[in-house]
Amino acid sequence: MDQPTVGILHPGSMGAAVAACAAANAAEVLWCEAGRSSASAARAEQFGLTPVPTLPDLLDRSDIVISLCPPAAAEDLARDIAQHRFTGVYVEANAINPERAQRITALLGPDAIVVDGGVVGSPPVRGKTPTLYLSGAAAETERIEALFAGTAVRTAVLGTEVGKASALKLAYASFQKTSRVLVALSVGMAREHGVDQDLIEVAARRTDSYLSEPQYVAKTAARAWRWGPELEEAADALAAVGLPPEMLRAAATTLARWHDVKDDGELTLTDALNSLVQP
Known part of the structure; x- marks a missing residue:
């Protein structure tokens, strides 16, 4: 050619x-x-x-x-x-x-x-x-x-379907880019209280990516009733030191969609994703 x-x-x-x-x-x-x-x-x-x-x-x-x-x-x-x-x-x-x-x-x-x-x-x-x-x-x-x-x-x-490549790009970017912002918020909060190096040491013990562990989503859903309020507390802590709390409040709002699956040890990934989708 x-x-x-x-x-x-x-x-x-x-x-x-x-x-x-x-x-x-x-x-x-x-x-x-x-x-x-x-x-x-x-x-x-x-x-x-x-x-x-x-x-x-x-x-x-x-x-x-x-x-x-x-x-x-x-x-x-x-x-x-x-x-x-x-x-x-x-x-x-x-x-x-x-x-x-x-x-x-x-x-x-x-x-x-x-x-x-x-x-x-x-x-x-x-x-x-x-x-x-x-x-x-x-x-x-x-x-x-x-x-x-x-x-x-x-x-x-x-x-052959137009849209698949765009969907993959945005699905990956939504995790990759948001996770960088979450790092900034986490380290920022820790720094304001003088524990940023301690936070980095805690994080260094785990180096793999949550994105490669989708099976953990079901456990997240089952624990959402506890994690949501915890993130609201973290959002308050961000706001108290002048850092933006909106991202963590949004995460708490997302977790609230799993309120019906509290402590469900039988929950599958498919169940968790299905319950996250609302009309």
């Missing part, structure tokens, strides 16, 4: 580095200079991307377009693309929810074929190897796999 021409929209730190990897299997990787900052221009030059003056120029020349931009801008950017009747493969690789990915698919169809994407990991520089998860039509996801074959961007296809 002939090497495709690829267009990268919004070459930020992730977008420019991903585009540079695509260059290994592309005839050319383009970026649009119009409306971009000097920082974007410097990044694009650093990664060897080819400038074009306008968005129509980029779209006319590209077989594949990759959208990696701030999540809030994803649909507006797709509308701009739709106005130009782009007819290639559009990789929607932003951290957006599945419903938005499906709206963008409808917006760009039938002219363009949308592949849903989600990048998990750091930009592919200095030995980092993120994974680009893909979902969508088989022929098009195969083209994107080929585009990144042998590069620092790994690919994994989740199926």
Whole structure:
């Protein structure tokens, strides 16, 4: 198959580095200079991307377009693309929810074929190897796999349904990013009382991730009647030293959804997740 021409929209730190990897299997990787900052221009030059003056120029020349931009801008950017009747493969690789990915698919169809994407990991520089998860039509996801074959961007296809890649990205991000904020709150509270090093020593005895232990969710549900009030107390402790308590109050509100399964030792993961979902 002939090497495709690829267009990268919004070459930020992730977008420019991903585009540079695509260059290994592309005839050319383009970026649009119009409306971009000097920082974007410097990044694009650093990664060897080819400038074009306008968005129509980029779209006319590209077989594949990759959208990696701030999540809030994803649909507006797709509308701009739709106005130009782009007819290639559009990789929607932003951290957006599945419903938005499906709206963008409808917006760009039938002219363009949308592949849903989600990048998990750091930009592919200095030995980092993120994974680009893909979902969508088989022929098009195969083209994107080929585009990144042998590069620092790994690919994994989740199926043909648009939205699956976005869902996986957000499911992981919701844990990974919230957990970092929880660390800040926990260490912040401990520091205010002079026990932050003691807290770190306690935590150092356990190094694995709760996300890899979903079976523990059932035990969490059974103990929620105790854990909820404990988190309310912790939220009060945060507020008392000027730290934001809202995240822990929200966690307590979530735990309250398990009020009917108090101390249920027979509860399964499926039962616990089902009882967490409310209409």
